[in-house]
Amino acid sequence: MVKLEIKKKLGGEVSFAPVGFGDYSSNLPLVLAGEKQASPMSAGEEILSDLKKDKKFSKLFSKIELAKPGFINFYLADEVLREELQEVLKKGEKYGSAKNGKGRKINIEFVSANPTGPLTLGNGRSAAYGESLARLLNFLGHKVTKEYFLNDLGRQVALLGESVARRFLELNGRQTDYPEEMYQGEYILDIAKKFKEDGAYHGSLDDFESLIKSAQKYAVEKITASLKDSLARFGVKHDVWFPESELENHGEIDKILHDFNINNLSYEKDGALWFKSSDFGLDSDAVIKKSNGFTTYLLSDFAYAKNKLKRGFDKMIYILGADHHADVARIKSGLRAMKLPEEKFRFLLYQLVTLVEKGEQVRMSKRAGRFVTLDELVKEVPADVVKFFFLAKSMDSHVEFDLDLAKEESNKNPVYYIQYAFVRMQSILRKAKGIGIKTEKKLSKVYPWKEEEEELVKELIKFPEILAETGENYQIHHLTAYILDLAGKINRFYETQKVIGAEKELEKFRLTLVQASAIVLRNGLTLLGISLPEKM
């Protein structure tokens, strides 16, 4: 990774240069000029002559130049390009991987939707992002656990049980009303029907309490299973499903209450128990135990954070919808109060996915039964397309989703452009193998680069650098954009340079380019969780 070497050597920032300014560039002269009040160009001269003294370093480049306002531009040497190209073939599916993570344990929690209904599009965004980030960090040498927090306690789940119970009573010919606060989606009726068919309830129909309990347990199990199915169909698999009830059963929630009490971090008011969050950076205090005796979500969050830490994770990443923005501040206040290492917790918020129907925005609501499910979408639009749609965007962008438009546009999605480039490369490789052409490391003849070849190699060897950066800033969409760029370079190369049937040595050389292209596309798409067709 030449970029890293320049960075080390200079001790300043280095970036990929815009077209026409070499391969890498640094603004160090401008920065130094500001600090020392010297002219950028003279500062640049000094740096430049220093760099040139280091023979080993300057051998990496065909040219190092000082440009206009005060940039140093680096042009990669031909041999470096050729060596790195061989590196791609040598490392194959490991190309781009690293050991920087040093096996540090990372927990990534994502999706974590309540088991009270199907997954929504927003959950899909979380799923696509979490899965990809996990794969990337793994590739970079971390030991990643993908985790799903299952809220199997509390009011929403109780409400779910009651909803199913009421539908169940209806099915059994009992007169019951169905209040507005019940879950309105059709899937509730489906669950109630299965509940009846399975004969899962053995008690009396008049014992409403017992019915609710039984229906709740049944519904949570059914829905959890279908959540797993939906995610599997979307190509996402969590390593750990962590039920909230486990925290309660192991007394971890009570332990927090106890500790807060001892350390004078909580107090009673209006029959409820409050956490003194205002002592830890918040505007107000927060309820952790309601006057009806039930503990709040926040308390579980505290216990859960502590639990994760206890399991030995070095870093805990939460992927949350932007509607949890305020929760983040509350959780952090709790971390401070409990003296847990705040820097090990990282909260990533993605902006919400809103639904557009016939030009109108519709607020999705699970309770009101008004949403598009991930399953519905994936039935109409291939999972690869949906993932690309999410992963090409920054987490900070709102997504307005129009199902009709998505269906219509699906076959124009850029993901096909990338897959097509891959298929073309595979096709050439197949053909070459068929007629016995092999790639070779040592070529007896070195050809000058064709423009499209050079651009392609340079793009290919950026891959490890892009991954390293993305692993730092978690901006997965940068990786997505890179792969799209790369596909463009590949298609241009394909269009202009004949591979099979070219002059003997040249044929071999271009074949290495083809092979390297296939490798990088494969590695990149795999990290995004997008599939690689052999044929289309």
Added chain:
RNA sequence: GUCCCCGUAGCUCAACGGAUAGAGCGUUUGCUUGCGGAGCAAAAGGUUGGGUGUUCGAAUCACCCCGGGGACACCA
């Protein structure tokens, strides 16, 4: 009232404070023998919502407006 995110080409979105603001879709025009045309080449399309600052340099940072989304519960 406080806090978070966004406003960039007709549309959907990119752009570590850097050099000429880029892709895809859509529009217009070309490209058969060469390996898959789901491609390639080119054109048109922009006062980066508006303003004031900060500095060598601002789509990016600060402040003020305008517009959109979200959060500020004994909801989850």
